[in-house]
Each structure stands twice: as structure tokens, then as C-alpha cells.
Amino acid sequence: MTIPTDLDRRFRDSAARSGLLDAAYDVIDSELGPLLAAVTDHGLARISYDPEPERELDVLARVAGPRILRAPRALDETRRELDAYFAGKRTVFDLELDLRGVSGFTLGVLEELAKVPYGRTATYRELAERAGNPRAARAVGMVMNRNPIPIVLPCHRIVGSSGALVGYGGGLERKEKLLRLEGALL
Missing domain, CATH: 3.30.160.70 (Methylated DNA-protein cysteine methyltransferase domain)
Known part of the structure; x- marks a missing residue:
């Protein structure tokens, strides 16, 4: 039927x-x-x-x-x-987020990630420092790889210590497109 x-x-x-x-x-x-x-x-x-x-x-x-x-x-x-x-008409999302099931260090990292402004980047180490554990850059990388809400929680804005585009769950081509859209890459 x-x-x-x-x-x-x-x-x-x-x-x-x-x-x-x-x-x-x-x-x-x-x-x-x-x-x-x-x-x-x-x-x-x-x-x-x-x-x-x-x-x-x-x-x-x-x-x-x-x-x-x-x-x-x-x-x-x-x-x-x-x-x-x-379309380049929104730089901040107003959506409520459901982060149930995320706790501890991961939640702290995602909360700090949400504060990285449109058109800017931060390094994994900087994000680890903001989350209260400056020596946890690798752990921050794992959190970024498992980000449940990419784009809205802008893990594409996190780059390597040299500024290189590294490690994006959606692939580096997508990361580059998002950063170009935001004007963070010329």
C-alpha cells in the first residue's frame, strides 16, 4: 500500500x-x-x-x-x-541548541567555541585555554571532530597553531569554503 x-x-x-x-x-x-x-x-x-x-x-x-x-x-x-x-546575510545564529548528552570538558569547549566570532579564527590551543585547560589542544581537536552541530557551533573557525587548515569532520574543502564565505580567508 x-x-x-x-x-x-x-x-x-x-x-x-x-x-x-x-x-x-x-x-x-x-x-x-x-x-x-x-x-x-x-x-x-x-x-x-x-x-x-x-x-x-x-x-x-x-x-x-x-x-x-x-x-x-x-x-x-x-x-x-x-x-x-x-547567502552572507547572517553572521550570528539565533537558534536554541539542544546539547543534552554533552557534558564536562566537551560542553565547556563547545560553549567557548560558540564565542569565536564570525570571520575570525582561533587555534586549538587558544580554545583549550579558553575552556580552562591550556594543555588540552589535542582533546579540543577531538571535540571539534565530534561537534554535533557544525556551522552553527563554528568548529570550522578553529585552525592549527600555524594558521593552517587542519582537521575538519566535514572535510577541509568545506572548512575552506566556510572560512572564505566569512571572509576569514582571502
Whole structure:
């Protein structure tokens, strides 16, 4: 049996509006290719460069709950802000973030990462210092590699001590594109 597209869309929208979902996700087209994005009632919980949702959604289900459904309208605000960012019209995101499941050192690093301004870069060592552990540059690198919300939490702005572009979970080409978009690279 095939469900009509309109009925399926209405079902997904209704489930999201009624609070029946632990998380909603969609694949958003971007300048960097498709992005898997997921939101909960706490905020944006995931952005992934891997448009195949299984692995990301399994991790999200352990934190937010198992009721996860593709519901595009639930991501409207995320989509609008990302579109404006890629169009060069947004330098700061206003999205609420859901960082449940992230704690300790990782949470401190992500909080400091969020303070690195648009169009600027910082080194892994500088970020480690800001997070209170100046000798943890390698650990900061691991946090950046596992950042659950890249772009919005701008791990692309973190560079090697020489200023070289190193280590980006989405690939160095994407990191370079993001830094060029922000004017941090000429």
C-alpha cells in the first residue's frame, strides 16, 4: 500500500505540532551539499554532512528519545537561518541548541567555541585555554571532530597553531569554503 504524499506530509506535520516527536529531522540543501539537521523541543540537536540519517539518528535517539520522524516543517527556522548564513546575510545564529548528552570538558569547549566570532579564527590551543585547560589542544581537536552541530557551533573557525587548515569532520574543502564565505580567508 502506498500512502499519498499529501497525507504523509500532513501526518508528519501533525505529529510535530502535537508534540508527539522526541525529534524531527530533514535533509537541507546547502552550499556545502546536503545537511542532515534534527531538532527537539529543546532546540537544534544535530547537523551532519552525512545525509544518511541512521547513525546520527541512533545517537540522537539515545539522548532525546526514540520517537524521531522526518518532519521538514519542524526545521523551517533552521533552514531559514542556514540559508541566510550561506547567502552572507547572517553572521550570528539565533537558534536554541539542544546539547543534552554533552557534558564536562566537551560542553565547556563547545560553549567557548560558540564565542569565536564570525570571520575570525582561533587555534586549538587558544580554545583549550579558553575552556580552562591550556594543555588540552589535542582533546579540543577531538571535540571539534565530534561537534554535533557544525556551522552553527563554528568548529570550522578553529585552525592549527600555524594558521593552517587542519582537521575538519566535514572535510577541509568545506572548512575552506566556510572560512572564505566569512571572509576569514582571502
